[in-house]
Amino acid sequence: MGILEGKTILVTGVTMNTSIAYKVAEIALAEGATVAVSNFGRALSLTNRIVKRLDPAPPVIELDVTDADHLAALPARLAEAGIERLDGIVHSVAFANPETALGGKFLTTPPEDVAQAIHVSAYSLVSLTMACKPILNNPASVVGLTFDARVSWPTYDWMGVAKAALESTSRYLARYVGSDGIRSNIVAAGPLDTIAKKAIPGANTFNDIWGDRAPLGWDDHDATPTAKAVVALLSDWFPATTGEMIHVDGGLHSTGA
Structure with missing residues (x-):
């Protein structure tokens, strides 16, 4: 019996088979869960194709976490896919404009692009959880993904600020929904060669940092350890x-220079 036997999980942000979210869905299925995944816009067609590699292929829900109508309709859309209740949510959604908010442009980023990064990457943890709350079981678990934002990183800029906001948001979410049996935690992964990472100018420098300093070593092509967590x-x-x-x-987080 798998550790998610009998549980139903929503995994957001599944785009490619290299994504952490995809690997989470794959392992969750192997551990006995019923899984639904979500994406939106142009990425939705990619999601519909890539989930065919999973067994069984999960239903795909169109969900823009910044769209109030999408959030309001989420329980109904899940019900249409045969999912009436949820035991867990995986928040794997983030965005910062690579032209203005990443790659060393920190001091000149327009405020509207900062607001967008924080809305998509941090506030959506709350809005997504609250959209699902009417159908969340007790107990339930919400898990988000970050790139350790307790320190600054080269080129990461406003995405680092947004991830710091996400980490703090998870702590406040834990405070306010704990009485409903909902846990909120974050997994801080090392650099992985995902679409999100490739959108960050100069992000390959992280591979060198981890190659030099991670005590256990680090495989930037393997999302399995992160997904297992x-x-x-x-x-x-x-x-x-x-x-x-x-x-x-x-x-690496435990090491100095």
């Missing part, structure tokens, strides 16, 4: 853990 947090094996950030980065 997410699945573990979705399970009943962390029943009293909330407001936490778990590092899956080969140990």
Whole structure:
């Protein structure tokens, strides 16, 4: 019996088979979960194609986490796919304009692009959770993904600020929904060669940093360790853990220069 046997999980942001979200969906299915995935816009067609590699192929829900109508309709859209209740949510959604908010442009980024980055990458953790709250079981688990934003990183700029906001948002979410049996935690992954990473100018420098400093080493092509941590947090094996950030980065966070 898998650790997610009998649970139903919504995994947002599944785009390619190289994404963390895809690997989470794959492992969750292997661990016995019923899974639904979501995406929107031009990426939706990619999602519809890539989920055919999963067994069974999960239903795909169109969901823009910044669209109030999409959020309001989410329980009904899940019900149409045969999902009446949820035990877990994976927040794998982030965006910052690579032309203005990343790659060393921190001091000149327009405020509207900062607002967009924080809305998509941080506030949506709350709006998504609240949209799903009427159909969340007790207990339930919400897990977000970050790139450790306790420090500054080269080129990461306003996405780093947005991720810092996400990490804090998860702690406040844990405070306010804990009485409903909902846990909120974050997994801080090392650099992985995903579409999101490729959109960050100069992000390949992270591979060199991790190659030199991660005590356990780091494979930037393997999302499995990160996905396993997410699945573990979705399970009943962390029943009293909330407001936490778990590092899956080969140990680099624990090192100095």
